[in-house]
Amino acid sequence: MSLTLSESDFSTCEISDALLKLGVPQGGHIPDIHRISPHPRGGLCGPAYTVRLVLASERDAPKLQGHFVDLAPEGAVAFVCAPPGAQNAVWGGLMTAGAQARGVLGAVVSGRVRDTAEHLEAGFPVYARGTSTVGQSPFTRAAEVQVPVTVNVDAQQHGGMPAVTVNPGDILLADEDGVVCVPKSLEQEVLRIAAQGREVDARCLRDIQSGVGVAESFRRHRGKS
Amino acid sequence: MSLTLSESDFSTCEISDALLKLGVPQGGHIPDIHRISPHPRGGLCGPAYTVRLVLASERDAPKLQGHFVDLAPEGAVAFVCAPPGAQNAVWGGLMTAGAQARGVLGAVVSGRVRDTAEHLEAGFPVYARGTSTVGQSPFTRAAEVQVPVTVNVDAQQHGGMPAVTVNPGDILLADEDGVVCVPKSLEQEVLRIAAQGREVDARCLRDIQSGVGVAESFRRHRGKS
Amino acid sequence: MSLTLSESDFSTCEISDALLKLGVPQGGHIPDIHRISPHPRGGLCGPAYTVRLVLASERDAPKLQGHFVDLAPEGAVAFVCAPPGAQNAVWGGLMTAGAQARGVLGAVVSGRVRDTAEHLEAGFPVYARGTSTVGQSPFTRAAEVQVPVTVNVDAQQHGGMPAVTVNPGDILLADEDGVVCVPKSLEQEVLRIAAQGREVDARCLRDIQSGVGVAESFRRHRGKS
Numbered sequence: 001m002s003l004t005l006s007e008s009d010f011s012t013c014e015i016s017d018a019l020l021k022l023g024v025p026q027g028g029h030i031p032d033i034h035r036i037s038p039h040p041r042g043g044l045c046g047p048a049y050t051v052r053l054v055l056a057s058e059r060d061a062p063k064l065q066g067h068f069v070d071l072a073p074e075g076a077v078a079f080v081c082a083p084p085g086a087q088n089a090v091w092g093g094l095m096t097a098g099a100q101a102r103g104v105l106g107a108v109v110s111g112r113v114r115d116t117a118e119h120l121e122a123g124f125p126v127y128a129r130g131t132s133t134v135g136q137s138p139f140t141r142a143a144e145v146q147v148p149v150t151v152n153v154d155a156q157q158h159g160g161m162p163a164v165t166v167n168p169g170d171i172l173l174a175d176e177d178g179v180v181c182v183p184k185s186l187e188q189e190v191l192r193i194a195a196q197g198r199e200v201d202a203r204c205l206r207d208i209q210s211g212v213g214v215a216e217s218f219r220r221h222r223g224k225s
Numbered sequence: 226m227s228l229t230l231s232e233s234d235f236s237t238c239e240i241s242d243a244l245l246k247l248g249v250p251q252g253g254h255i256p257d258i259h260r261i262s263p264h265p266r267g268g269l270c271g272p273a274y275t276v277r278l279v280l281a282s283e284r285d286a287p288k289l290q291g292h293f294v295d296l297a298p299e300g301a302v303a304f305v306c307a308p309p310g311a312q313n314a315v316w317g318g319l320m321t322a323g324a325q326a327r328g329v330l331g332a333v334v335s336g337r338v339r340d341t342a343e344h345l346e347a348g349f350p351v352y353a354r355g356t357s358t359v360g361q362s363p364f365t366r367a368a369e370v371q372v373p374v375t376v377n378v379d380a381q382q383h384g385g386m387p388a389v390t391v392n393p394g395d396i397l398l399a400d401e402d403g404v405v406c407v408p409k410s411l412e413q414e415v416l417r418i419a420a421q422g423r424e425v426d427a428r429c430l431r432d433i434q435s436g437v438g439v440a441e442s443f444r445r446h447r448g449k450s
Numbered sequence: 451m452s453l454t455l456s457e458s459d460f461s462t463c464e465i466s467d468a469l470l471k472l473g474v475p476q477g478g479h480i481p482d483i484h485r486i487s488p489h490p491r492g493g494l495c496g497p498a499y500t501v502r503l504v505l506a507s508e509r510d511a512p513k514l515q516g517h518f519v520d521l522a523p524e525g526a527v528a529f530v531c532a533p534p535g536a537q538n539a540v541w542g543g544l545m546t547a548g549a550q551a552r553g554v555l556g557a558v559v560s561g562r563v564r565d566t567a568e569h570l571e572a573g574f575p576v577y578a579r580g581t582s583t584v585g586q587s588p589f590t591r592a593a594e595v596q597v598p599v600t601v602n603v604d605a606q607q608h609g610g611m612p613a614v615t616v617n618p619g620d621i622l623l624a625d626e627d628g629v630v631c632v633p634k635s636l637e638q639e640v641l642r643i644a645a646q647g648r649e650v651d652a653r654c655l656r657d658i659q660s661g662v663g664v665a666e667s668f669r670r671h672r673g674k675s
Contacts, residue, residue, distance in 0.1 A: 013542065013564045016583040027584040031537050034581075067440035087256050089402075092238065097430055098439040114238045116401045131259075131402045133241040134252040176566045177539075177581045205547055214548040215517035292665035312481050314627075317463065322655055323664040339463045341626045356484075356627045358466040359477040 005171050005187055006045045010194045012173050012180045014201075018193035019182065028180040030151055030164050033108060035176055036126040037119035043175035044106040044125040047184070049076035050168050053090055053111070053136075054143045055083050064142040069095050071145055074103035077172045081149040082111025088139040089132040093118030100124055108172050108179055110151050127174045230396050230412055231270045235419045237398050237405045239426075243418040244407065253405040255376055255389050258333060260401055261351040262344035268400035269331040269350040272409070274301035275393050278315055278336070278361075279368045280308050289367040294320050296370055299328035302397045306374040307336025313364040314357040318343030325349055333397050333404055335376050352399045455621050455637055456495045460644045462623050462630045464651075468643040469632065478630045480601055480614045483558060485626055486576040487569035493625035494556040494575040497634070499526035500618050503540055503561070503586075504593045505533050514592040519545050521595055524553035527622045531599040532561025538589040539582040543568030550574055558622050558629055560601050577624045 005015070016027030051068045054061040064071075072078055078099060082090045091107050093115035099107065106125035112132040113119075119126045146168040164181055166172070171182040182190055200221045207217035218224060230240070241252030276293045279286040297303055303324060307315045316332050318340035324332065331350035337357040338344075344351045371393040389406055391397070396407040407415055425446045432442035443449060455465070466477030501518045504511040522528055528549060532540045541557050543565035549557065556575035562582040563569075569576045596618040614631055616622070621632040632640055650671045657667035668674060 011565075011567070012583040013539075013585070017585065020584060020588075026537065029537065029583045031582065032580065067438070067443070070438040070440050087251065087254065089238075094426065094429055094433055094439060094442075097433045101434055101436050114402045115236075117236070130257065132256065133237040133254045133403045133405050134245060135238070135242065138245075177564045178583045180583050201544065204544055208544055208547045209551055211551050213517070213520040214544060215520050217544075218517070292663070292668070295663040295665050312476065312479070314463075319651065319654055319658055319664060319667075322658045326659055326661050339627045340461075342461070355482065357481065358462040358479045358628045358630050359470060360463070360467065363470075 003191055005173065005182060005191060008191060008194075010173075010198070011043070012175050012177050014194045014197055015173055015180050015182060015190060017197050018190045019180070019186070021193050022186055022189060024183065024186070025162050026164060028164065028182055030110065030179045030181060033110060033127050033129055033174070033179045035174070036113055036116055036128050036131070037124060039106060039125040040123050043173060044077060044108070044127070045171065045173045046075060046077040046105040048079040048166050048168060048170045048172045048181070049073055049104070050146055050149045050166055051078060051080045051142055052144045052147055052149045053080065053082050053140045055086065056138055056141055061143040064144060067098070068142045068145050069098040069102070072099060072102055072104045075105060077105050078107040079149065079166050079172060080107060080109045080111065081151060081166070082109070082140060086111055086140050087132060088112065088134045088136060089114035090136055090140055091126060091128070092135055096122050096124045096126070106174070108174055125174070127179055228416055230398065230407060230416060233416060233419075235423070236268070237400050237402050239419045239422055240398055240405050240407060240415060242422050243415045244405070244411070246418050247411055247414060249408070249411070250387050251389060253389065253407055255335065255404045255406060258335060258352050258354055258399070258404045260399070261338055261341055261353050261356070262349060264331060264350040265348050268398060269302060269333070269352070270396065270398045271300060271302040271330040273304040273391050273393060273395045273397045273406070274298055274329070275371055275374045275391055276303060276305045276367055277369045277372055277374045278305065278307050278365045280311065281363050281366055286368040289369060292323070293367045293370050294323040294327070297324060297327055297329045300330060302330050303332040304374065304391050304397060305332060305334045305336065306376060306391075307334070307365055311336055311365050312357060313337065313359045313361060314339035315361055315365055316351060316353070317360055321347050321349045321351070331399070333399055350399070352404055453641055455623065455632060455641060458641060458644070460623075460648070461493070462625050462627050464644045464647055465623055465630050465632060465640060467647050468640045469630070469636070471643050472636055472639060474633065474636070475612050476614060478614065478632055480560065480629045480631060483560060483577050483579055483624070483629045485624070486563055486566055486578050486581070487574060489556060489575040490573050493623060494527060494558070494577070495621065495623045496525060496527040496555040498529040498616050498618060498620045498622045498631070499523055499554070500596055500599045500616055501528060501530045501592055502594045502597055502599045503530065503532050503590045505536065506588055506591055511593040514594060517548070518592045518595050519548040519552070522549060522552055522554045525555060527555050528557040529599065529616050529622060530557060530559045530561065531601060531616070532559070532590055536561055536590050537582060538562065538584045538586060539564035540586055540590055541576060541578070542585055546572050546574045546576070556624070558624055575624070577629055
């Protein structure tokens with residue numbers, strides 16, 4: 001029986017390394033989303049439930065029926081993507097309560113959140129770009145859920161790097177180093193390669209700690225300097 | 226007898242919600258000012274003592290007589306607004322000492338601060354956009370105090386949102402979610418609406434935690450989904 | 451026998467004040483590099499071992515032989531300067547292990563780092579602009595070590611302030627307020643002036659705490675208001 005990413009204890013860095021080896025651009029890294037509240041056991045990992053938000057002024061965008069939290073599948077990680085420029089929070093204390101009631105594991109927000117104290121008290125992991133004191137309405141609204149969402153990053157700020165798209169069911173990992181998105185179809189490959197990478201890194205670490213040097217240990221165990 | 230905001234324990238988010246209901250743009254939120262040192266009891270709340278700083282190169286700007294800390298009223302929250310682009314700190318350890326000696330409650334700085342360890346040790350709440358190792362002189366200087374100050378935010382970064390103006394005597398609230406400015410004339414209205422909001426949110430929370438769903442609980446208690 | 455900066459306990463702010471008095475632009479402050487992991491005893495101080503990185507696409511740039519960590523001198527602070535726009539981490543857990551094995555004191559990174567948990571566990575001080583989950587290859591690479599490196603800062607973001615150049619052997623100080631670079635030739639002057647500054651500040655603090663006021667205490671002890 002094969003392990004899943006959720007059952008493993010790989011860090012975001014170990015998984016990014018594996019994704020790079022599989023040719024995934026940027027190793028699946030979604031930049032500048034930080035931990036606001038931790039999971040009691042550390043990192044966060046689960047299949048993405050995607051939520052696309054739009055500015056309230058975008059009247060032609062689709063309109064979601066119901067609240068996006070009520071539509072989240074049990075065991076998912078909510079991935080909530082705010083439109084660029086939004087200053088308001090798009091996740092708050094009542095969302096955390098609703099998500100917990102449904103068995104959602106955590107929230108990764110490409111945007112701002114609020115009610116930080118409530119997420120901490122609830123032990124509910126939330127990752128976000130920043131905080132705000134104002135909520136969703138009347139600034140932004142949900143347009144669609146469970147569609148591919150492309151993370152809007154400031155191209156200038158990020159040196160023209162390609163944007164990351166999160167698909168429903170992709171596996172999201174988040175810890176103190178940031179957020180990584182793993183395409184579902186690559187899960188088993190990623191696990192296999194990450195396990196190899198961990199072994200190689202452990203060998204490198206042993207050599208490096210014993211004074212062998214970084215270049216020589218890489219040559220021995222990674223086959224390159 | 227009516228309560229004041231300082232006597233209440235509302236969060237910045239609860240107050241922003243009330244301000245939005247009263248039509249205040251952005252719910253009074255001043256974005257991206259973070260907690261550097263906490264108040265021993267949590268948040269910070271008090272009437273704004275405003276300080277407008279200018280670049281030292283702005284020779285035509287008015288020149289303040291005396292040091293702005295010495296002119297701060299007891300019980301105030303210093304609101305110190307640095308000019309855009311300033312990399313230097315505009316609040317430091319000696320300012321905290323002077324402010325404490327005068328009974329100032331804390332400092333909210335639209336700009337950078339320094340001497341973080343001293344604010345922490347003094348138990349003096351400081352909120353700011355960032356830190357620096359260099360102080361005020363020769364980069365910036367105080368031009369005026371107790372005048373309306375408009376917070377300069379990068380329009381591009383903030384999607385063209387309107388800037389917030391802080392007037393002397395406006396009430397500043399700050400906690401781990403950020404900073405909110407409450408126009409003095411709205412204080413009693415805000416308290417009334419925030420108290421209602423808290424009750425409604427408590428009812429929503431109870432329903433949401435019992436599995437009613439976010440949309441249905443909003444319909445029941447907020448009269449909308 | 452004269453003290454060195456490493457033997458002293460001056461804060462980055464005290465040293466920046468001294469550098470400003472000596473005419474060093476920006477008081478040697480390198481903006482927006484934050485503490486990722488602390489030194490067990492607080493700040494970090496030591497001579498810079500400089501590492502210039504380039505984008506992998508810069509094929510004409512020189513190519514370093516060996517790994518830059520293996521070339522670091524004992525007792526140095528690694529100053530690793532990533533090219534602007536790089537989203538990847540340029541320092542990680544194995545670098546920390548290699549640096550510790552060589553007696554390197556810490557790392558100051560003008561760029562991103564990863565493996566935060568490993569630096570914390572190792573008690574190895576790392577300062578950086580941010581974090582990432584992806585490592586050096588295939589995004590960036592070392593071009594040269596022990597050459598002067600000019601820190602690329604976003605001119606627009608920093609109001610056109612002059613960039614700071616770190617030379618090999620310059621003394622780097624880092625603490626919770628940020629990072630300062632002290633030209634080696636100024637070390638003794640800086641120590642002398644910082645010691646005077648500390649005494650003057652202590653006198654100011656005593657006066658300010660006893661209610662003399664900031665302006666009057668500055669007039670008494672700094673000779674200006």
